[in-house]
Amino acid sequence: xxxxxxxxxxxxxxxxxxxxxxxxxxxxxxxxxxxxxxxxxxxxxxxxxxxxxxxxxxxxxxxxxxxxxxxxxxxxxxxxxxxxxxxxxxxxxxxxxxxxxxxxxxxxxxxxxxxxxxxxxxxxxxxxxxxxxxxxxxxxxxxxxxxxxxxxxxxxxxxxxxxxxxxxxxxxxxxxxxxxxxxxxxxxxxxxxxxxxxxxxxxxxxxxxxxxxxxxxxxxxxxxxxxxxxxxxxxxxxxxxxxxxxxxxxxxxxxxxxxxxxxxxxxxxxxxxxxxxxxxxxxxxxxxxxxxxxxxxxxxxxxxxxxxxxxxxxxxxxxxxxxxxxxxxxxxxxxxxxxxxxxxxxxxxxxxxxxxxxxxxxxxxxxxxxxxxxxxxxxxxxxxxxxxxxxxxxxxxxxxxxxxxxxxxxxxxxxxxxxxxxxxxxxxxxxxx
Amino acid sequence: xxxxxxxxxxxxxxxxxxxxxxxxxxxxxxxxxxxxxxxxxxxxxxxxxxxxxxxxxxxxxxxxxxxxxxxxxxxxxxxxxxxxxxxxxxxxxxxxxxxxxxxxxxxxxxxxxxxxxxxxxxxxxxxxxxxxxxxxxxxxxxxxxxxxxxxxxxxxxxxxxxxxxxxxxxxxxxxxxxxxxxxxxxxxxxxxxxxxxxxxxxxxxxxxxxxxxxxxxxxxxxxxxxxxxxxxxxxxxxxxxxxxxxxxxxxxxxxxxxxxxxxxxxxxxxxxxxxxxxxxxxxxxxxxxxxxxxxxxxxxxxxxxxxxxxxxxxxxxxxxxxxxxxxxxxxxxxxxxxxxxxxxxxxxxxxxxxxxxxxxxxxxxxxxxxxxxxxxxxxxxxxxxxxxxxxxxxxxxxxxxxxxxxxxxxxxxxxxxxxxxxxxxxxxxxxxx
Numbered sequence: 001x002x003x004x005x006x007x008x009x010x011x012x013x014x015x016x017x018x019x020x021x022x023x024x025x026x027x028x029x030x031x032x033x034x035x036x037x038x039x040x041x042x043x044x045x046x047x048x049x050x051x052x053x054x055x056x057x058x059x060x061x062x063x064x065x066x067x068x069x070x071x072x073x074x075x076x077x078x079x080x081x082x083x084x085x086x087x088x089x090x091x092x093x094x095x096x097x098x099x100x101x102x103x104x105x106x107x108x109x110x111x112x113x114x115x116x117x118x119x120x121x122x123x124x125x126x127x128x129x130x131x132x133x134x135x136x137x138x139x140x141x142x143x144x145x146x147x148x149x150x151x152x153x154x155x156x157x158x159x160x161x162x163x164x165x166x167x168x169x170x171x172x173x174x175x176x177x178x179x180x181x182x183x184x185x186x187x188x189x190x191x192x193x194x195x196x197x198x199x200x201x202x203x204x205x206x207x208x209x210x211x212x213x214x215x216x217x218x219x220x221x222x223x224x225x226x227x228x229x230x231x232x233x234x235x236x237x238x239x240x241x242x243x244x245x246x247x248x249x250x251x252x253x254x255x256x257x258x259x260x261x262x263x264x265x266x267x268x269x270x271x272x273x274x275x276x277x278x279x280x281x282x283x284x285x286x287x288x289x290x291x292x293x294x295x296x297x298x299x300x301x302x303x304x305x306x307x308x309x310x311x312x313x314x315x316x317x318x319x320x321x322x323x324x325x326x327x328x329x330x331x332x333x334x335x336x337x338x339x340x341x342x343x344x345x346x347x348x349x350x351x352x353x354x355x356x357x358x359x360x361x362x363x364x365x366x367x368x369x370x371x372x373x374x375x376x377x378x379x380x381x382x383x384x385x386x387x388x389x390x391x392x393x394x395x396x397x398x399x400x401x402x403x404x405x406x407x408x409x410x411x412x413x414x415x416x417x418x419x420x421x422x423x424x425x426x427x428x429x430x431x432x433x
Numbered sequence: 434x435x436x437x438x439x440x441x442x443x444x445x446x447x448x449x450x451x452x453x454x455x456x457x458x459x460x461x462x463x464x465x466x467x468x469x470x471x472x473x474x475x476x477x478x479x480x481x482x483x484x485x486x487x488x489x490x491x492x493x494x495x496x497x498x499x500x501x502x503x504x505x506x507x508x509x510x511x512x513x514x515x516x517x518x519x520x521x522x523x524x525x526x527x528x529x530x531x532x533x534x535x536x537x538x539x540x541x542x543x544x545x546x547x548x549x550x551x552x553x554x555x556x557x558x559x560x561x562x563x564x565x566x567x568x569x570x571x572x573x574x575x576x577x578x579x580x581x582x583x584x585x586x587x588x589x590x591x592x593x594x595x596x597x598x599x600x601x602x603x604x605x606x607x608x609x610x611x612x613x614x615x616x617x618x619x620x621x622x623x624x625x626x627x628x629x630x631x632x633x634x635x636x637x638x639x640x641x642x643x644x645x646x647x648x649x650x651x652x653x654x655x656x657x658x659x660x661x662x663x664x665x666x667x668x669x670x671x672x673x674x675x676x677x678x679x680x681x682x683x684x685x686x687x688x689x690x691x692x693x694x695x696x697x698x699x700x701x702x703x704x705x706x707x708x709x710x711x712x713x714x715x716x717x718x719x720x721x722x723x724x725x726x727x728x729x730x731x732x733x734x735x736x737x738x739x740x741x742x743x744x745x746x747x748x749x750x751x752x753x754x755x756x757x758x759x760x761x762x763x764x765x766x767x768x769x770x771x772x773x774x775x776x777x778x779x780x781x782x783x784x785x786x787x788x789x790x791x792x793x794x795x796x797x798x799x800x801x802x803x804x805x806x807x808x809x810x811x812x813x814x815x816x817x818x819x820x821x822x823x824x825x826x827x828x829x830x831x832x833x834x835x836x837x838x839x840x841x842x843x844x845x846x847x848x849x850x851x852x853x854x855x856x857x858x859x860x861x862x863x864x865x866x
Binding site: 070071072073074075077078079080081084107108110111114219275277278279280281282283284304307308309310311314317318320321322324325326327328329330331334335372374375377378379380381384385388389391392393419420423424427431433 | 503504505506507508510511512513514517540541543544547652708710711712713714715716717737740741742743744747750751753754755757758759760761762763764767768805807808810811812813814817818821822824825826852853856857860864866
């Protein structure tokens with residue numbers, strides 16, 4: 001299928017920022033962008049779509065998420081972290097089944113696709129069901145099943161989790177024409193043992209996966225690690241070989257200056273999760289230092305239980321403003337930086353170099369913004385509008401690998417009514433309502 | 434006109450929080466709510482509207498705004514405060530005319546009305562044009578023309594501004610059946626002289642207006658006042674009689690503990706403007722302390738030039754999460770607090786005691802949220818959903834004084850196309866594009 005968008009504005013990713021083509025053409029051949037320009041292409045296209053008043057831009061990449069946690073949205077708001085986690089989250093999570101994870105994942109995908117996410121990195125359990133939902137929905141996802149062991153004596157649970165991760169990799173890595181990639185994952189320093197980390201890093205090295213971890217999310221976690229091991233969580237992971245893999249670390253709120261240098265040196269990507277870090281009272285990640293040190297900083301929503309959305313426009317907005325307030329400097333974390341975190345930096349983290357930017361030869365992972373909105377006028381600066389003013393609901397169209405998943409309020413790959421029905425059924429099972 | 438909403442969920446404001454009626458009825462007689470209950474009322478209504486799946490809640494009240502500044506949206510993002518203000522804002526503001534202020538105000542109203550604002554407090558110049566736009570659009574507004582004098586020697590400019598404020602009051606106070614109220618305003622300590630403040634407070638006392646001021650927005654302003662007068666801006670205003678009026682102060686980022694006690698004692702409302710305070714690098718207002726001290730804390734967007742929206746759902750969300758992160762405590766500034774700031778506390782500030790809550794006898798200033806959205810499911814807690822998950826675009830209907838201004842994406846009192854056309858014309862005049 002060859003599709004041509006005409007009369008669209010097109011946001012191009014440059015070396016250090018973005019540029020814009022006005023009233024331009026973008027052609028797609030099957031799953032690849034084959035033309036971008038202000039002249040009408042000479043090649044024939046099967047379908048020509050007038051996208052006047054729309055801005056085409058790269059799809060957003062949510063690099064740290066627990067998709068199925070949408071079922072826990074709004075549960076235990078405004079409680080302490082302990083009460084929220086142990087009294088509210090875990091009892092419901094214990095009731096999850098493959099069926100409810102599938103329904104929850106579909107609910108998550110409805111939100112993600114309609115707000116412009118074309119790929120996400122998921123860390124959760126039973127998420128072969130999430131992989132299946134993504135295959136159906138047409139979105140891209142890097143999915144991981146974390147290794148963890150709360151009980152140092154427990155060998156059985158650890159083995160089960162390892163086998164599950166192996167099975168996930170064997171069954172789904174590269175599925176749906178490469179849309180699904182399986183990452184490996186170690187939940188966090190405070191939830192794992194050294195021998196397990198070492199062993200799992202060897203596995204990841206063998207199969208060439210990326211390693212998805214939580215890192216220094218809370219001060220307590222960071223300080224307790226120093227207390228226990230005489231080193232920070234980042235140094236602990238590095239010493240166990242984790243950072244010799246293509247690794248990425250969610251949160252990084254309490255990383256030290258030395259940790260930041262280590263992440264930069266080892267090429268570890270840092271996922272910024274501002275909403276979750278604020279809502280759970282974790283603090284402000286040192287994004288400015290990380291950007292300066294050359295760390296590949298990306299953006300993620302975390303789960304909807306601590307966000308409480310999976311909306312990357314909201315995340316870009318919040319990431320763009322909070323550091324200015326915290327540092328009392330309106331010039332830091334510029335909107336250009338944030339939009340790169342949410343697009344091309346995310347593509348790098350996911351090991352998908354042919355995504356994250358609109359250019360000929362790249363995958364057609366594209367979203368269109370309806371710019372004919374009162375809150376998007378006047379356009380004094382497109383990137384500023386996208387970060388500070390645009391809403392997830394301004395997304396008019398979402399396309400992955402050249403296939404339109406959502407356009408003008410309609411889902412083309414998910415049966416919205418059935419998905420909502422299934423989500424309600426799952427909520428009844430999980431929450432008793 | 435008597436309208437009955439049936440099968441709606443209804444959010445009721447209680448002494449210390451909110452409660453919800455499920456599948457209930459809300460009746461309106463002309464501009465007043467005349468029935469709320471789960472039983473079908475026996476009275477006859479001219480029009481019955483099935484609002485299944487919708488949540489009726491009080492309209493949002495934006496208590497600090499410069500509506501016409503939407504024209505400067507996105508201009509000078511990520512610059513220092515000085516560059517932003519002097520190089521980007523003021524040159525455009527100098528070109529404003531009544532016509533362009535009208536067009537800008539209409540553009541602002543399109544955004545406000547569609548995102549659930551039913552009343553706002555505006556501080557700007559030439560805003561008789563804003564009053565006219567509000568009269569046409571059907572929204573409520575407290576409008577003020579600030580007294581200010583940058584030049585201590587200048588008597589002429591001061592006199593002009595005073596006369597303008599007088600004229601605004603004479604022409605518009607109580608207009609459109611009380612929808613328009615004229616407040617008085619002193620721009621700020623750093624932009625005014627003591628003699629002017631005293632004189633204008635006397636005027637306000639005579640005509641019984643509220644006094645709208647900027648207070649301790651930046652550290653520089655706060656510290657410079659102490660340097661100059663040996664007291665804080667709050668104490669300076671109090672000593673000049675401002676706080677003997679029903680006053681309200683925007684920002685309050687740097688108010689001291691003594692200032693907070695003073696605001697509480699004098700019944701001065703504090704407007705929290707979190708997005709603007711973050712984006713301009715001003716800092717974090719001590720909302721938690723103010724709430725504890727019993728200050729009437731309300732919520733405002735500030736102008737779209739420093740926000741960059743006029744979207745109160747966004748503002749509620751940001752207000753609800755940033756203090757948790759800043760204080761590293763997820764239990765502070767609960768969603769109940771934030772929703773009260775945006776509704777009933779705002780009504781108190783505006784001197785509109787018959788608004789801000791849904792109850793029989795109150796004005797029918799109501800919005801409906803379409804709860805059939807993937808990101809609003811499951812509903813584990815309605816107030817939490819409204820603060821942490823809901824988007825401005827979830828507003829299905831906006832009603833002021835019993836008149837529907839917006840429903841299901843359609844504006845009923847503003848000609849959207851004409852307003853956008855006029856906004857484009859104004860932008861061309863102001864911005865040259």
